[in-house]
Amino acid sequence: MQSELLASGEVEERAYFAQMAREVGVGFRENIDPRRLVFVDDEACVEMLGERDGVLAARYLDDAGQLTYLVAPNQPGWGSIARRDDREMKRRLKVVAPSALRAALIARSRRALTREAQGGLLASRPECSARDVVWPWQAYGLGMLTSLALISLALVPGLLFVLIHFLTVSFFIACSVLRAVAAIRLPKMASAPVSLPLSPDVPVYSVLVALYREAEVVPELLVALGKLQWPRSKLEIELVCEEDDTETIAAVNTLQLHPCVELVLVPPSLPRTKPKALAYALPLTRGQLVVLYDAEDRPHPMQLAEALQRFNEAGPELACLQAPLEVSNRRANMIANMFGFEYAALFRGLLPWLAHSRLMLPLGGTSNHFRREALQAVGGWDPYNVTEDADLGVRLARRGYRCETLQCATREDAPEDLATWHQQRVRWFKGWMQTWLVHMRQPRALARELSPATFAVTQILVVGMVLSSLLHALLLIMVAGLAIELASGFSFGLWQTPLLVLDLISIFLGYASFLLLGWVVLRPSDRKGFWKVVLFTPIYWVMLSGAAWCALVDLIRRPHHWAKTPHRRARAL
Template sequence: MADGWGSDNLIAGLRTGDAAHEADLYDAAHLEWLRFGAENDLLEAYPEASCKRGVTTAQMTFVKQVAAVLGVGVLLVPMSLFSAISALAFFVFFLLIIYRCVLLCAGFGSRTTSPLTGDGAKRRFIWPRYSVLVPVFREPEAIGPLIAALKGLDYPKRQLEILILLEESDTETLAAIEQLKLRPYFKVLIVPEGEVQTKPRALNFGLKLATGQMIAVYDAEDAMHSTQLKDAVRAFQYAREEASSKPLACVQAPLIPHNSGESWIAAQFTQEYRVHFGLIVRGLSTLRLPVMLGGTSNHFDRAALEKVGGWDPYNVTEDADLGLRFAAAGYRVGHISPPTFEEAPIGLRQWIGQRSRWVKGFIQTAGVFFRASPASRIRVMGLKNYVSAVLLLSGSVLSAVFHGPFALWLVAQAVLPGLTPPSEAIILCLTGFSVHILSVVMSGALASAGAIRALITAPFYWPLQTVAAGKAIYELIVRPFYWDKTQHGVSVKSLSRKQLRTVKV
């Protein structure tokens, strides 16, 4: 809620673009109100949507019942049980492959249908007040390039505010910011310590002090295309002119790693991103299906964001959860073309830390989503949206958990004497790999020899997800709300503003 809390030059007594001193605008009670709301607004308004509640009694009962049935099956009919589970698994994964193919085709077809090009881009628009939220934690080395990228945003500065969200303990990043000359539309907001320390909690805190009708989110390592804000405004304007019954809540910009050639992991990660944001997200938004958002370069209608309760501060994959809540509330998510460039992880340890957080968040999101019965979910979302959401969640979690065991089982079947891989397993592998090759080609991610090597060796990359899934499940038990922060600034390659301006969209 912005009313009464914001100021053009000073926010919450913290560093701003034209003042390097502290201003005690709020007393302790006001700051406590902000802190408490950032952590508990969603829980109080929509308790069923908050993952802080954990597993419900009904869910635990269901898990116990399934475990009991499986236990009895292992004791009495182990081979029949194995055959039934195998048949079910093959059916599910074939269904996921078909679903992916539909999204790929829809996403590829949408590339030539954007109204934001040609005559549509020349229309005159009224630019609303825009608040850009940038949560930063222990990223002193990223501050210089980040501020430079944010300064390059093409938007009327009188209608723009950029809130840099720092945790109270992050003195090193604050020191780095104090070395810079910030413009008046920059404000540095210190987020006080609380029950959890997560990115969505910081975003909720910033949202309460933001003054914009539009809200954008960027990460510390982002180098965003200068036209993103204006393209987002245009997308919302066109959406209001459509006869669609579903209002637009958010548009997602594509994320593209700029250091794909730095390592094998970085090349694999880049191809994932190019397919996901270049085709899958486009396909979902074109078909008006729920979109599990990426964690950055989202552009929100503030009213819609507040209506669904903002971010869940206890969910470590916060925007995946938010995308499903938008769908449940009758909103849709769109896409825009101007990209944001990011740093791909270059080492296995860095990659596992990030991927395990994602898998943990997907499991948290699935736990919240499946609290309600299928009938009640379908009644609220519609059958098409419900089925798509189930496939999105199940695909994200099941592929991470079972890639490793399936690969080991398949290798064992192939090399141990007397065993032969089942024909359906071979067909499944060949089909999945063929779809992957097609998707990478369609995404345009084969621009180098390294990219071709990454494509050919992708089957060795996929089982690594199971290592990350194991870490995610362990952390979900011992510290469910812990945010495993990705280390940035590791890459030796960077993207200059000159290079960014030459990107075609």
Template sequence: MSAHRKRPDAPPSGLSAQSLLSPGQIALALTVIGTVAAALAVHLLTGFGPGPLQWAQAGMFALIVLYLAVIAFKFAMVLGSGKSTAMRFAPGSLETFPDHELPKYTVLVPLYREAAVVPGLVRRLSAMDYPESKLEILLLVEAEDAETREALAAVDLGRAFRTVVVPDTAPKTKPKACNVGLARATGELCVIFDAEDRPDPDQLRKAALAFRMLPERVVCVQAELQYWNPWTNWLTRCFSAEYATNFSLTLHGMDRHRLAIPLGGTSNHFRIDALRALGGWDPFNVTEDADLGIRIARRGWDVRMIVSVTEEEANSRLGNWIRQRSRWIKGYLQTWLVHSRRPLRLWRELGTRKTLAIHLTLGFSTVTTLINPLMWAMTLSYFVFGPQWMEPLFPPAVLYGGMFAMIAGNALMCYALMLGCLKRGLYAAVRAMLTVPLYWALMSVAAYKALGQLVRPSKRHFWELTDHGLVESDEAPEVAHVR
């Protein structure tokens, strides 16, 4: 792959989240709804065929199967992480890649209303262990954001820094800003960092060495993300455990099985020519990172995990957390719908294992978040009011299968989170995982908010900002509006 500079191509036709559903998906949805409605009408008029109760029982049985499949998949990835093939770097290994042989690196940093974090951001990026002559740091600032541009003008930027103004055009999203930066990048490799990120100082060297050692079909390596403030409150304990489980266990399990990895929003490193060939990021997708990970897999390329950490701040306020989580869930639904538009083509490109993993990771997992309140309510009702009113409605297999799925599934996921805490050394957070169903209830609230925004065209691509810098750290207190 060459490293010549050019503008990124457009994302592949039919793989943009600009529209919610394709004509085929709309036709399929209408067909299913029409078929069920017609069958119910026939039953009500003639008594022939399944009635409403039978349809409800079948639907509940399908949800139980889906619930168990998602839990089994997630737990299998956690258990499989012990044999992860993620890139690890022995002491002294980075010295085998001398400075004069290092490739030029472009760092893309999208900024919006983040004047307060500029001094700390510049300080952290300036401390990166990479030759300044081979480093290009593009600070991507929205045209309307005069405050952030003034803050950048007030600090001493090194020779590697360059401010890039993002045009004031729709959609106003992080991926659109990254595409503007990608068009101006001159490096062979590039990485995305958010304004509050604290990457390991040697992370660029590790990624460069990983690309040198890995085959050319590996076009992206993902570093691990973790939170530096797990002890702020109960919410940050749960959030930190979730990140620990995802980045230190689940993604490592997916790496081991060579599944399509939904990238994190930051600290993903790319071969820049491959990124341009993919069309860059979809500016209409609010989890552009996850979408790009799937498009990489569909192209026949690979993503690998590397053992290097970038620290972020966990949201410690409920409103911020709901806004951030609802955007993530909305983006996961967008990505799932986009890549499900032509299911046979997806299956031909990825095969059965990877295709099922995408559905279980992005789509079905979100569905379980939406149905959790129903499952909890039915189980609670069983224990409070007894089975008398439920048994006539549902066959024993459906009723008790649902209860088993809820109880066993929640127990397994609690255990997985405990393993994540132990993996990251968050020992004091293990006990908090006994209360994590309350955290999942908050996720369901965010999921319904996401679903509501997704069906509204005016909110479908809306990028809700979340405040950071809410907790004092070893650095000066800062407030960042992170995309």
């Protein structure tokens, strides 16, 4: 088969197509000027790039201004050309290498791809776009709440104090109950498959990796992706780089790329975000299944095969499969240890329970496997949302799609320094705030499109986690204040003692549910040193609270700014 031969890398593409052109008696064109391609408009050019049968063709004005036809035939196409008796048609027909024609088509489509990446979701579903942080009625409501809080602080500070307590405690308890239920009712999970049979007629799988200032990790990334078990003729790996990121581009170009690997350059435009880059690259792919990875990821070799098996077993309502993320450097220090513990609780605990309960899944930012049809049906990624994964999880649920989890994990390294951890967590909190504000623009529509249980869980997961983090530091301050008053012999009123008890109970439940969920999902070998996690949890939660407040400020100052998290070489592949 031609596709297998070219994918093997044993045959040079240009030489193969030039020789085949001579065999069937037509000319071969090596250089293609994108400006001479003849299309009705740039959008038609984009459509050609997304052809699912793998055949690229285009009309072209040659150097003499004559209309010719460029084609990169598949295997059956050669026989069709050879059987043609029309000499004039054969004279006008020029065979080209697929990569050369594809590069010209991409160059011609730059403006159309950029327009769609920036404004596709905004044009099709403006109510789901985070370009505008808040709608007018939301701004009015937030302003009224702020004014009422300030007036209450001046006139009835005690009442405001009590209300903040109850608000904080309510969200703390709701989040704690969610974690506790997930820990107690965790579904029994099978072990990751060692191997899965792959038939020759598997679908094309598109792997998207957004890279920005990642020159250091590019070699390790390609080694990790090279271990994926999938027929190379049915695999396309797109390394998506910003066009002005010269260091990363140079790092990619110094390597000998496999024929299934392609470098996609995204023209500089606002917003400079990962989802905008992904939205730019998606039309350039043709896979029925699409997966995202980050630059530092090392996915399990059988992850694509497991995802295909799960998609085949389920109906079309299964839109996305989230692979668990595992931290490989937990032993580095306490920040990495807490990060890894938190990931274990989320990806091995909370998300599998949510999937088993058919509730909304807040996707992780990497290792998401999509049915292309479902991804396009909900509008793809929002370029203005800095946690496009959480937003996409809500939109999929609103359209009636389901998300589930895989067993084959993706390994990555956690941040080891406070600055990197803080920067990443600020972006996550800011994106969750964006997601809640976007989907609460029309609360009745959201409640109508989700089941009551899913609506409630969505509120707890998105606003509950953010608000409890914002208020955690305040809760600790209030508890400390009440404790100091009690220790100094100050006479408590009727409401102060119950509040202190309630605060202490809510804090205990929050810590306990977090630790319980993580403990349940940890492997026995990973439970060593668990006492350190217990002791560090209060400090870690204060760190989370600080990041949440910084995220709120960042949302107001620069809502669409993408805080880049630096990555370094992996400790082990």
